[in-house]
Amino acid sequence: xxxxxxxxVAASLLLAGSASPAFSxxxxxxxxxxxxxxxxxxxxDQEWQKSVAKYDTQRNALLKEADRQAHDGPYRxxxxxxxxxxxxxxxxxxxFGIFIHWGVYSVPGFGSEWYPRxxxxxxDKIYANHIKVYGAQDKFGYKDFIPRFKAEKWDPAAWAALxxxxxxxxxxxVAEHHDGFSMYDSGLSDWTAVKMGPxxxxxxxxAKAVRAEGLHFGLSxxxxxxxxxxxxxxxxxxxxxxxxxxxxYGPAQNQIEGQHHPDGGLNDDWTYVSPAWTADWMARMTxxxxxxxxxxxxxxxxxxxxxxxxxxxxxxxxxxxxxxAHGYKGVVNFKYYAMDWTSAVRDFERGQLATIEPEHWQxxxxxxxxxxxxxxxxxxxxxxxxxxxxxxxxxxxxNLLLNIGPxxxxxxxxxIVSTLKEMGVWLRANGEAIYATTPWKxxxxxxxxxxxxxxxxxxxxxxxxxxxxxTAKGNSIYAIGMACPATSASADVSIQALGSAKEAKGLTIDxxxxxxxxxxxxxxxxxxxxxxxxxxxxxxxxxxVLKIAMK
Numbered sequence: 199x200x201x202x203x204x205x206x207v208a209a210s211l212l213l214a215g216s217a218s219p220a221f222s223x224x225x226x227x228x229x230x231x232x233x234x235x236x237x238x239x240x241x242x243d244q245e246w247q248k249s250v251a252k253y254d255t256q257r258n259a260l261l262k263e264a265d266r267q268a269h270d271g272p273y274r275x276x277x278x279x280x281x282x283x284x285x286x287x288x289x290x291x292x293x294f295g296i297f298i299h300w301g302v303y304s305v306p307g308f309g310s311e312w313y314p315r316x317x318x319x320x321x322d323k324i325y326a327n328h329i330k331v332y333g334a335q336d337k338f339g340y341k342d343f344i345p346r347f348k349a350e351k352w353d354p355a356a357w358a359a360l361x362x363x364x365x366x367x368x369x370x371x372v373a374e375h376h377d378g379f380s381m382y383d384s385g386l387s388d389w390t391a392v393k394m395g396p397x398x399x400x401x402x403x404x405a406k407a408v409r410a411e412g413l414h415f416g417l418s419x420x421x422x423x424x425x426x427x428x429x430x431x432x433x434x435x436x437x438x439x440x441x442x443x444x445x446x447y448g449p450a451q452n453q454i455e456g457q458h459h460p461d462g463g464l465n466d467d468w469t470y471v472s473p474a475w476t477a478d479w480m481a482r483m484t485x486x487x488x489x490x491x492x493x494x495x496x497x498x499x500x501x502x503x504x505x506x507x508x509x510x511x512x513x514x515x516x517x518x519x520x521x522x523a524h525g526y527k528g529v530v531n532f533k534y535y536a537m538d539w540t541s542a543v544r545d546f547e548r549g550q551l552a553t554i555e556p557e558h559w560q561x562x563x564x565x566x567x568x569x570x571x572x573x574x575x576x577x578x579x580x581x582x583x584x585x586x587x588x589x590x591x592x593x594x595x596x597n598l599l600l601n602i603g604p605x606x607x608x609x610x611x612x613x614i615v616s617t618l619k620e621m622g623v624w625l626r627a628n629g630e631a632i633y634a635t636t637p638w639k640x641x642x643x644x645x646x647x648x649x650x651x652x653x654x655x656x657x658x659x660x661x662x663x664x665x666x667x668x669t670a671k672g673n674s675i676y677a678i679g680m681a682c683p684a685t686s687a688s689a690d691v692s693i694q695a696l697g698s699a700k701e702a703k704g705l706t707i708d709x710x711x712x713x714x715x716x717x718x719x720x721x722x723x724x725x726x727x728x729x730x731x732x733x734x735x736x737x738x739x740x741x742x743v744l745k746i747a748m749k
Contacts, residue, residue, distance in 0.1 A: 229440035230336040234432035239470035249444035260481040271519025280541035286527035291634040292367035297601035304572040311571030318430035339437030349396035352608020358407035364618035365625030368414035416494025426453040471505035494529040502536030552650030564601040572603040581620035593667035631676035635669035642667035682738035696728035713743040
């Protein structure tokens with residue numbers, strides 16, 4: 199059944215246009231007064247709908263087109279059909295991608311990329327810092343950071359060259375974060391990087407540069423969460439309460455999370471979400487796909503809210519059909535239970551899996567331990583940690599999507615540049631053990647155990663020289679040493695799983711090669727293990743790779 203268009207959902211609410219955005223340090227005391235207790239969720243939603251009413255025609259055209267394409271192609275908007283989805287081979291082979299959180303939230307450079315939400319949370323340290331540095335939120339709100347986001351030193355070609363140099367195969371910028379500011383040329387919003395701030399289509403320019411380097415281009419949308427993101431500003435005097443800025447701050451609903459469901463999370467989330475909000479979300483996603491033709495679309499967790507279920511189904515069918523009609527096969531990343539597990543690619547934020555997963559999956563994590571967007575005095579993961587993580591994820595049938603947070607001027611912090619280049623050096627030398635590989639019979643061996651699930655990547659202890667991970671390609675098995683031996687030259691190595699009575703039972707080893715060395719590796723296979731002596735010329739940095747050819 200076709201869905202109601204946005205104008206039918208709220209026809210009586212869309213009779214007046216919105217005023218153009220304005221930046222003002224002077225507050226209207228009545229407009230900025232707290233509204234949390236004086237207005238209902240429906241009224242907040244109505245104010246937002248009124249503020250974006252001037253885009254009704256464009257929005258409804260996009261919704262009509264999405265509905266048509268969701269039923270025109272190999273997929274239909276139902277889970278029976280979407281379960282037939284097969285991931286494209288390029289994505290399975292890629293193993294490593296770059297995620298980019300860059301936007302207005304990088305301007306304050308404090309706390310995290312959730313600054314726009316937390317600056318309106320009265321008990322948060324970001325709230326206190328904001329008042330100290332910029333003044334009260336009714337005098338200087340989030341909107342007032344936008345003119346300071348200039349991207350004056352941004353060079354998309356230089357970014358793309360660095361990403362290629364890092365060994366990444368795909369790039370995924372955030373086209374819109376929870377803050378509601380579009381980092382692309384949206385025809386549904388006044389609050390865009392084209393109309394304000396940089397006055398550039400940062401998504402479009404980066405797409406062109408990335409594709410020029412031969413990399414795959416994707417994009418990310420976190421707009422679903424914008425429904426509640428600025429809700430804290432309803433509780434006190436702030437510009438969030440001013441209907442004049444509703445087109446930026448959105449409904450700013452109070453997020454209601456229950457404490458009754460045993461699994462918690464979105465299973466027990468009762469935040470108000472209107473049909474008009476999910477329709478607008480669908481229209482904006484349609485616009486992004488049609489303008490930029492991403493080969494991958496990443497979603498954050500809140501599309502799993504029950505109110506989004508039908509629209510998510512529609513988007514998947516639309517996107518997969520659109521991609522097929524335009525000669526490519528798309529990838530959708532999701533978290534938790536937002537989609538059927540076989541209809542798209544599961545993503546584990548800041549986490550890994552403890553074992554091999556039959557369905558290809560992905561970890562997204564940040565090079566920063568503190569934030570996803572740029573903040574001053576950040577702390578970064580080094581190449582040792584990230585290379586180990588990439589190897590472990592690859593051995594278990596996954597991809598690593600590594601996030602960076604550029605500065606508001608468009609430059610990338612030096613520690614990030616250095617680490618990406620180091621990863622690239624290692625991958626150029628050892629990439630045949632990573633790219634286009636599949637898991638072996640077992641993912642690896644050794645004393646270091648990875649804690650499975652999201653938000654556990656910092657729980658894994660450093661790997662030892664007894665830890666190995668395995669990948670496979672053709673007639674070869676790659677044994678990747680997760681830490682360098684104490685003495686690389688002429689070091690003795692023993693791999694238990696490759697013993698003739700162990701997982702390698704029935705396999706005959708023809709030769710063993712140390713990637714990067716032309717010298718011979720001597721080896722002996724016993725029932726219990728494969729024992730090797732690395733050549734005297736052996737060198738190791740971060741991890742080493744043994745290529746084991748089978749007869």
